[in-house]
Amino acid sequence: MxxxxxxxxxxxxxxxxxxxxxxxxxxxxxxxxxxxxxxxxxxxxxxxxxxxxxxxxxxxxxxxxxxxxxxxxxxxxxxxRSPPVGTWVPLLTSSALGGVIIFATFQAPRLGDPSAIVHQHVAPWYLEKTPELIDVPNVVTAVLASFRGYDTLGEVFVVFTACIGVMALLGRVRPRRDSIKEGEFKKATDNLRHHLIPRVVGKMLVPFIVLFGLYVQFHGDFGPGGGFQAGALVAAGVILYSLVEGGVRGRELVPEWFSSVLVALGAFTYTSVGVASMLMGGRFLDYSVLAHDPVHGQHLGILVIEAGVGMTVAGVMITIFHAFSRRGIR
Amino acid sequence: MHLLLDILSAMLLLSGAFFVFVGGFGVMRMPEFYTRMHAASLTDTGGAALILFGLMLQGGFTLIPLKLAAIFLFLFLTSPTASYALANAALLSGVKPACRNETGKAFPGEQPAKPKPKRKSASKAVKARKSAPVKPPAGKPAKRPAKKPTKKTARKKS
Amino acid sequence: MEWIYFVTCIAILITMVLAVVRGLAGPTIFDRVLAVNMFGTKTVLFIAVISFLTGRPDFLDLALAYALINFIGVFAVLLFFQSREVRRAAEAEREAGK
Amino acid sequence: MAVLGLYNYFVFAVLLMIGLYCLLARTNIIKSIIGLSMFQSAVFLLYISMDKVDGGTAPIIQEGVENQIFANPLPQVLILTAIVVGISTTALALAVAVRIREAYGTIEEDKIQEMDRKQ
Structure with a gap:
């Protein structure tokens, strides 16, 4: 209700x-x-x-x-500045399609129906077996990192690829060809350093944001959180610093080589956990063999791969932001 | 004791809700940008503080009041900073604060911001399009500028 | 206590609606930024109250994340407007050079 | 009441179509990207609507929680990763838009096509 x-x-x-x-x-x-x-x-x-x-x-x-x-x-x-011509065909197409989808939803189970098909398939099994097999309170983390570890590995590599794409598109910066002075341009477009209040408060909050990111990273087994959120939070902290102090200082804080190494290192960590579990006699990404006790092995595996995910996501977000901020207008 | 806490926190929560609502109302009805910002930023801290204190009383002796205190602290820091940044951005791009002139009629500042005349503006179309998406109430007589949005809400909610 | 949380939630939701109205009506773009910022604060409160309403106050982490993150967008807006003149000049130069 | 239970799906359909219309009708590339991300959000909304169970709570099993009905964790996992992937792909699209602006001086599709035809 x-x-x-x-x-x-x-x-x-x-x-x-x-x-x-x-x-x-x-x-x-x-x-x-x-x-x-x-x-x-x-x-x-x-x-x-x-x-x-x-x-x-x-x-x-x-x-x-x-x-x-x-x-x-x-x-x-x-x-x-889209011209307002030719809007009839898209309008008709999309409203017809929307009508079809709305018609189809009348067959769908209502919101929160416990007997809906989605709640009958694997979800009850996950909810029931997580305390027994993996023993972390957050079932979402368990499913993300362990039961569906392949899926998450794929997603990490999609993010990785997107980052490579952005670097390939925006990475090389040619010298500016117009006559506006470089220093003047930088001063106006790069930082908020002469605004006292944003500078003080922003810089004061950066450590808290990063600290909260680490909390989300390592508390992800017990509460909402995990590598994806933590990576984005840490990146948000770095972005805040770069906005306040300017892109140049932001790149001094987290150099571009470091963030790109972070991206690769995260993906490498994730994959190497899978390879390690293969070497220790299990299947790819089967963490049970990583320690003597299967549950401990799962804990260890989840910890390491969440760290890998966090590194990749943080690195990707920081790299993308730097790529955009470094690109002057031309 | 428990009942007392409940009553106290209910009072705090309801007054917080009232303040928050008044802030929202002010943002909708105030005549121009800076007064709207005043309404928003005051209630952002005041109403939020009341609601968060009300919740803190319900938390008991756990981590929860601490987290709420942290939320309050960060809101208390970030919300005025955001207001400062916003007001600064508005001033930079030439939104003038409105002042009533001697006759007490006009609010010059409620006209949508026009680019400064002396700027060597490259895009001529920009000026015309400045407030194109939603028709601002600026064209109306200056007496009841917020009339139009009010009507709009009534229509959307029905 | 439940209904008080509920009333608070509804009040916050109505305030959100008012903020959205301001965001849609404008008239200046800064009114829209103001609406976004205000909406963010209201979301923090909404999530905090709702986590008490549903009896899971440990989800306050979300509200904390919002309270920490919400104002970054406004800084980006300030930077955007600060650099606007220079960008326009560069654009004009580009048009002239073409 | 039965219709209210389907409201999420209606909103999903409407948002999906708004996103699609934005993609089809607008020639501005940035606007198309915004439409694309709205399209994405509609899909997120559909999936998350599926995870809700009456009287349930978020699937974090804790000592103090009385009711042991939990929402479905699977759609949440899928969407959690999809949001991060979504922002990365949006950033990629924005990077392409920036490069198009640098090469053509505009981000309107019709003008770009015109320029291509002239060459």
Whole structure:
């Protein structure tokens, strides 16, 4: 009941904001509204009992997504100059498809139906066996890191590949060819150092954000959290530092070679756990053989691969941010 | 004792909710940007503090009040900083604070911000499009500027 | 106690609706940024109250994450507007050079 | 009441179609990327709507929790990773948009096609 009331509010807001994003011509407005969109989404995830997902969406949506979009807007254009022609075909296509999907949803089980098919298949097994086989309180972490470890490995490599793509596209910076002085340009576009209050408060909060990231990393077995959220949080701390003190100092704090090494090292750590478990007589990513006690082996494996995930995600986010911030306008 | 705590925290929570709501109302109804920001930033700290203290009383002797205190501390630091940064960004791009002139009629600042005339602006279309997406209430007589959004809410909620 | 949490939640939700209205109505872009920022604070409160309402107060970590992260976006906005003049000048130069 | 239980799915369909419309109708690349990320979010919403169980709570098994009904952990795992992958791919798309702007001076698809035709 409560869930339905909250969902009604949040989802209606979601649709209204989405329509507004679609209609606006100012891309800056669209980015701001998509910030609201992701906040509503995170609140909605929390209402729907998905604490881990809400934490991820919170960190990504509030901390990183807006910054990346604004960085891209600064390098491209602020206004959407799409001509208003030819909108009938897309409108008809999408509304027809939407009608079909809505028609199909009448067959779907209602929200929270315990007899729905999703709740009958493997989920009860995960919930039942996690305390016995893996013994970590957070079932999401157990499924993520152990039961579906292959899947997560794949995701880590997708993130890794995306990072390589961004580096390949934005990595090399050619010298500027216009006549605005480099120093003047840097001063205006690079940092907030002459704003006293943001500088003091921002720099003061960076250690707390990184500390909280580490807490989320190592508390992920017991509460909402894990490598993905922790990596994004640490990266958000570094991004905050780079915004306040300027990209140059940000790159002194976390050099680009270091963040790219972090990306590779994380993926390597994850894979090497799998190889180690193969060498010790198990299957790939079967952590039970890593220690004498299978449950301890699982704990060890989860700890190490979560660390790998955290390193990769933090490295990827920092590398992407640096790639955007270093790219002057030309 | 338990009942007393409950009543106290209920009072704190409800007054916090009231403050938060008033802040939201102020953000919707105030005539121009800086006054709206005033409404938002005051209640962001005040209402949030009341609600978080109300919850703290319910936490008991665990880690929970500590976490709430941390949330309060960080909100207390970040919210005014964000307000400062926002006001600074607005001033930088030329949004003027509104002042009532002697006749007490006009709010000049409620016009949407125009780029400064002396800037060698490259994009001419920008000026025209500045407030294109949603028609601002600026064209209306300055008396009840927030009328239009109010109507809009009523329509959306129904 | 439950219904008090519930009433608080509803009040926060209504405030969120008001913030969204401000975000949609504008008129200046800064009103929208203000709406985002305010919405973030309200989300912190909403999550904090709801975690008490559902009886799992250990999920306050989420609210803590929001309280720490939420203002980074506003700093990015400040930087964006601070560099706007220079970017426009560069763009004008580019157009002229073409 | 039965329809209210399906409200999440309706919103999913509407968001999906708003994202699709944004992709199809808008020629601005950044706007298309925003539409794409809305499309993604719609899918996230569908999956997370599936994990809810009546009277359940988040699947973190603790001593003090009285009711032992837990939400389905599987969709949460899938979406948790998908959000991080989503932001990385969005960043990649934005990087492509930045390079297009540098090469063509615009990020409007129709103008880019025009330029390509002229060459």
């Amino acid at each position: 409560m869930t339905i009331v909250f969902s009604l509010f949040l989802l209606t807001m979601l649709v209204i904001v989405a329509v507004a994003i679609l209609r606006t011509e100012n891309l800056f407005t669209a980015v701001m509204l998509s910030g609201i969109f992701s906040l509503i989404m995170a609140a909605n995830f929390f209402v729907l009992d998905a604490a881990d997902v809400a934490l991820t969406e919170a960190v990504i949506g509030a901390g990183i997504s807006t910054v990346l979009f604004l960085g891209a807007l600064a390098l491209t254009a602020e206004y959407d």
